[in-house]
Every structure is written in structure tokens, then in C-alpha cells.
Amino acid sequence: MKYAYYPGCSLHSTGEEFDKSLLAVCDKLGVELVEVEKWFCCGSTAAHNFSKLLATSLPMANLALLDKMGLDEVVVPCAMCFSKFKIAQHNVKSDEKLRSDVLEVIQADCNDDAKVIHPLTIFAEEPLLSKIPTAVERDLSGLKVVCYYGCLLTRPPKITQFDICEYPQTMDRVLRAAGITTLDWTYKTDCCGASFALSKPDIVVELSHKIIENAKSAGADAIAVACPMCHANLDTRQPDMEKTFDIESKMPILYFTQLMGYSFGISPEELMVDKHLTDAESIFEEVAQHAQ
Amino acid sequence: MTEEIVHLDEKDLGFSDAVRVAGGIDVNWCYQCGKCASGCPVAYEMDLTPSQLIHAIQLGLKDLVYKSKTMWLCASCQTCTTRCPQDVDIAEVLDTVKILMQRDKKKAQLPNVLKANKRFIGNLKWFGRLYELGMVAMLKLSTWNLTQDIGMGMKMLKKGKFSIFPRFKGARAVRKILSRVKKQEKV
Numbered sequence: 001m002k003y004a005y006y007p008g009c010s011l012h013s014t015g016e017e018f019d020k021s022l023l024a025v026c027d028k029l030g031v032e033l034v035e036v037e038k039w040f041c042c043g044s045t046a047a048h049n050f051s052k053l054l055a056t057s058l059p060m061a062n063l064a065l066l067d068k069m070g071l072d073e074v075v076v077p078c079a080m081c082f083s084k085f086k087i088a089q090h091n092v093k094s095d096e097k098l099r100s101d102v103l104e105v106i107q108a109d110c111n112d113d114a115k116v117i118h119p120l121t122i123f124a125e126e127p128l129l130s131k132i133p134t135a136v137e138r139d140l141s142g143l144k145v146v147c148y149y150g151c152l153l154t155r156p157p158k159i160t161q162f163d164i165c166e167y168p169q170t171m172d173r174v175l176r177a178a179g180i181t182t183l184d185w186t187y188k189t190d191c192c193g194a195s196f197a198l199s200k201p202d203i204v205v206e207l208s209h210k211i212i213e214n215a216k217s218a219g220a221d222a223i224a225v226a227c228p229m230c231h232a233n234l235d236t237r238q239p240d241m242e243k244t245f246d247i248e249s250k251m252p253i254l255y256f257t258q259l260m261g262y263s264f265g266i267s268p269e270e271l272m273v274d275k276h277l278t279d280a281e282s283i284f285e286e287v288a289q290h291a292q
Numbered sequence: 293m294t295e296e297i298v299h300l301d302e303k304d305l306g307f308s309d310a311v312r313v314a315g316g317i318d319v320n321w322c323y324q325c326g327k328c329a330s331g332c333p334v335a336y337e338m339d340l341t342p343s344q345l346i347h348a349i350q351l352g353l354k355d356l357v358y359k360s361k362t363m364w365l366c367a368s369c370q371t372c373t374t375r376c377p378q379d380v381d382i383a384e385v386l387d388t389v390k391i392l393m394q395r396d397k398k399k400a401q402l403p404n405v406l407k408a409n410k411r412f413i414g415n416l417k418w419f420g421r422l423y424e425l426g427m428v429a430m431l432k433l434s435t436w437n438l439t440q441d442i443g444m445g446m447k448m449l450k451k452g453k454f455s456i457f458p459r460f461k462g463a464r465a466v467r468k469i470l471s472r473v474k475k476q477e478k479v
Contacts, residue, residue, distance in 0.1 A: 009422035013455045014448070040420040040462025045368065046412035048387050050394070052315065054473045061469055095316060105472040155370035156381075165374055191333040191369035198431055199408035201441065203367070207333055236444055275451050277444070 001128075003117070004071040005033035006062065006085075008078040008228075009041050015078070015228030017272035021257035022077055022119060024271065028135050028264045029128055033075055036065050042084040045195035045229075052091070056098060057105040059088035063116075064108035073115040075122070077257075079227035083152035083160060085116040090159045118153060118162060120226055120256070123174045132177035137265030139179065142290050143283065145259065146185045146220040147171035148211065150230040154189050165189065171256050175224060178263040185218035187211045192233040201240070208233045209241045212251045221283055222252040224259055231255060236277045252280035303352040311349055315388030321378040322346045328372035328382050338362045342372050342382050349385070363389045364402035404435050417470055420462030425454040 011019035026033055043058035063085065066074055076082040089112045092099040103110055122128055149168050157165040168189065172182040190211055193204030212234060215223050225231045235253040242249050258271045262284055268274065273281050312318050322343070329341035338361060340348065345362045363386040372382040393400065400406040408431055415427040432440065448454060 009424070012421065013424045014453045016453075038462055038465070040466050041416050041422050043416075044412070044422070046409040046416075048368070049390050049406075049409045050413065051391065051473055051477060052387075053476060054470070057469050057473060058466070061465065101476055104476060105469055107472075151367075151369040151371070155374045157374060191367050191371070193333075194367045194369065195408070196367060196405075198428065199405045200365075200402070203334060203337065203365070206336075207367075236448065239444070275453060277447055277451065277453075 002032040004066050004074040005035045006074050006076045008081040010228035017275050018255045021261045021271045024266050025257050025260045042081045044080050053101050056088045056091045057102050059085045060102050061106040063111040063114050066114050075117050077119050079152040082118050086159050120170045124170045135264045136179050139291050140263050144181045144221045145224050146183050146215045148223050148225050149189050150227045151191050178260045183218045187214040192230045204233045205237050205240045208237050222254050224256045238278050252283050304354040305352045307352040307354045308349050311388050315384050317381045317385050319346050319349045321380050327375050331371045331375050334365045337365050358398050361401040364405045416466050419458045420466045423458035
């Protein structure tokens with residue numbers, strides 16, 4: 001299986017763990033990801049605040065790079081980029097005027113039929129879903145995890161076309177296939193505060209706190225995420241939550257690919273588990289002790 | 293959320309049309325069920341709920357809309373858009389209001405939110421891919437919030453979370469796109 005790969009800006013910086021663990025997991029499962037050459041930012045949380053044309057052109061210009069690669073399926077792990085690509089494709093399909101303006105701006109073909117895929121979808125479908133249990137090398141059945149999908153994978157559903165938007169199961173299916181216990185909980189798709197991390201962090205502290213508290217009350221040992229922005233908010237803001245709400249908060253936040261990778265026998269160092277601000281290494285140590 | 297007397301003689305009857313032309317969404321489909329307001333995670337911080345803001349646009353109360361904090365508090369989580377029974381893309385309407393305000397040179401009620409987004413685009417112009425460390429530093433400098441999050445920032449640096457140096461891949465392509473968009477939108 002071979003796909004084009006668009007990591008996005010975060011996965012080459014604050015979300016490097018996601019990039020490295022995804023590549024390691026794909027390697028184990030025989031999925032080849034070829035990074036798009038000369039890719040650039042999709043416009044992310046900012047462009048749509050200034051211009052619909054800009055917010056549509058940036059993703060479409062990136063998709064136009066696929067033609068040279070001879071690939072028409074691109075794996076986009078960052079939920080924000082994934083959403084921006086999907087929305088841009090939807091916009092050029094539904095708005096003729098915008099489409100012709102975009103063509104003028106990107107000066108390349110409008111690649112609106114390219115298949116933009118989140119890695120969770122590949123893992124949750126055959127043939128990989130059946131292959132995942134065969135790759136398992138560590139027993140993680142004692143680990144209880146809640147799957148946090150956030151906003152942008154699932155909404156708006158008619159555009160992202162990813163699972164049932166109010167109660168998705170894709171990540172749960174993937175992690176269960178890797179031998180990890182996933183729990184039911186109520187904050188699967190609630191917002192973490194997104195880009196307010198920079199401009200209005202009190203919102204992030206308030207919203208992310210609710211998510212973490214709900215995960216705790218569900219009995220979770222860790223929260224699994226699929227978005228670098230959700231990860232940053234849930235992971236780095238816990239000391240602020242402790243101060244604001246006078247609580248103790250030590251909830252490990254892991255990318256779903258780190259959990260899969262650990263189950264596949266990949267070392268925590270390679271999965272960069274030590275990069276998180278809230279300690280996540282100790283849950284793996286506990287699991288290892290438990291297994292002995 | 294507030295209650296106040298609204299003067300209907302301040303109406304700008306063309307406002308909902310202006311929103312439709314600029315963003316493609318017709319707010320007149322909204323029948324005020326309030327589902328967007330009840331699902332909005334940031335409604336607790338807003339002066340007008342999303343449904344009140346839509347109502348104000350329907351009534352042509354442009355000043356009331358422009359003076360609101362609501363659109364600047366939108367996290368773009370898309371819950372309102374997803375749940376609207378009338379298929380009104382509310383999140384897109386909020387973006388459109390922000391774009392119209394900048395066209396009309398109106399002041400944002402939450403200037404730091406606008407500033408953060410501007411810094412983001414400015415960063416792309418230079419680097420093509422977001423240079424996160426540079427963007428955070430510039431933003432904290434320009435909003436005089438030098439001490440805000442400094443502890444967290446140091447911890448992140450220590451953990452090697454940030455790429456220290458920028459790369460310039462794709463910068464030329466982004467600059468071309470930005471200048472062509474600017475040219476087109478002036479016409």
C-alpha cells in the first residue's frame with residue numbers, strides 16, 4: 001500500500017511524536033508513505049478568518065502537488081489540515097465562481113477528486129484492521145484508554161465523511177484491534193479550545209479541563225488523540241488547570257499511533273513518549289511490570 | 293449573554309445580503325431554534341449567542357453585530373454548523389462577519405485574536421511552513437504578554453517540542469498565492 005503523505009507544519013515541530021510514531025506504525029503494517037515534495041502550510045486556523053479564497057487556495061495548491069507524484073490518495077494525519085483539505089475540495093465543487101478564482105490563484109489543475117484520507121480510516125478498514133492483531137507484541141489489555149476525536153475529523157460530517165459525528169468509533173476499533181481497552185465516555189467530540197491556545201488560553205483551560213475530568217470519571221488511564229492541536233492543549237495546559245480549579249491533574253495524553261506502536265513492540269524512545277509535558281512514560285512502565 | 297433594547301431604526305437592511313454575497317450563506321433560513329447556542333462550547337464567554345448574532349444579522353443590526361465579541365470567540369469547532377436543522381453554516385457566517393469587518397476597517401472586540409491570526413499569515417509569508425517558535429515569540433512580543441505562558445514555553449523548549457530554526461520550504465509558493473489572492477480581491 002502506497003500513499004502520498006502530507007504531514008503539515010505541526011508534525012514537523014510540536015507534534016513530531018505523531019509524525020515519528022505514525023511512520024513507525026505504518027512501517028510495521030507495510031504501508032508506504034511518500035512525503036509530498038515542497039508542501040507548504042494549508043492555512044490552518046488563520047486563513048479562513050481573512051479570505052475564503054486564500055483558505056481554499058492553500059489546500060488546493062498543495063493537492064495540485066500530488067499530480068507530479070503520480071498518486072491520487074494522500075494521508076493527512078493532522079485533523080486541522082485534514083479538515084482544511086476536505087473543506088477546500090467541497091468549496092471548489094460547490095461554488096463555480098470560487099473554483100475559477102482558485103484556478104487563477106494556484107495556476108494548476110484543481111485536484112478536487114484526490115482522496116484525502118486520515119490514517120485512522122486506513123487502519124480501521126480491511127485489510128489493515130485484520131493485520132493489526134498479528135503485529136501485536138506487547139500485552140496492553142490492562143490499559144484503559146478513552147479515544148478523543150475532537151472537532152475536525154468528524155465535523156461537519158457531510159464534508160469530512162468520517163464516521164458518525166456525535167459518537168465516532170473508528171479510533172476505538174483500531175486501538176481495540178491493537179489489544180487496548182477503550183472506554184465509553186461523553187466528551188469524545190467536544191472542543192478543546194483549539195487555536196485559542198495562543199490568543200485566549202483561559203478558554204483552552206476551561207474546555208480542556210472538562211474533557212480531562214470526564215476521562216478521569218470514566219476511569220481512563222490515558223487519553224488517545226489524533227490531532228496535534230488537541231494534544232498540545234490537553235497535554236501542556238494541565239498545570240494551568242491545577243492552578244485554576246485547585247485540582248491535581250496528571251492525565252497522560254498520547255497519540256493513538258504511540259499506543260499502537262507500543263503494542264507493536266516499538267520502543268518508547270522511538271515513539272517519543274518522553275516528549276510530552278505531562279508524564280506518559282510511567283503508564284507504559286506500569287503495564288510492563290503488570291505483564292511480568 | 294445580555295438583554296437590551298434594540299433600536300430598529302439603526303437597521304441596515306442590506307446587511308444579510310452583504311453576508312450572503314461575501315460568504316455564500318443565507319441567514320434567513322434560520323428560525324431561531326437555538327440549537328447552535330446550546331451546543332456552542334464557548335457560548336459562556338459570548339455577549340450574543342450564535343443564534344442571537346444570526347438574528348441580529350437578519351434584522352440588519354450591523355452595528356450590534358460588529359460590536360459583538362461572539363465571532364472573535366468562535367473556536368471553529370463546527371458544532372453549530374453540524375447541528376443546524378436548517379443547514380445554515382453558522383461558523384462560515386461568523387468568518388464572513390470577521391472578513392466584512394476588516395473590509396469596513398472596524399475594530400475587533402478581541403484584538404489579540406485578530407493579531408494572532410495576522411501573525412500566523414505573516415509567518416507563512418516568510419517561511420511557507422509555520423515556524424511555530426517564531427510565531428509564538430512574535431505574538432507574545434506584540435501583545436505585551438511576555439510573561440504569559442513563559443514557564444510552559446521553557447518546558448516545551450527543554451523537551452525539544454519546538455524546531456529551533458525555521459526552514460523556508462514552500463515560502464515562494466505561499467508568497468505567490470498570497471499576492472494573487474490580494475490582487476483578485478481588490479478587483
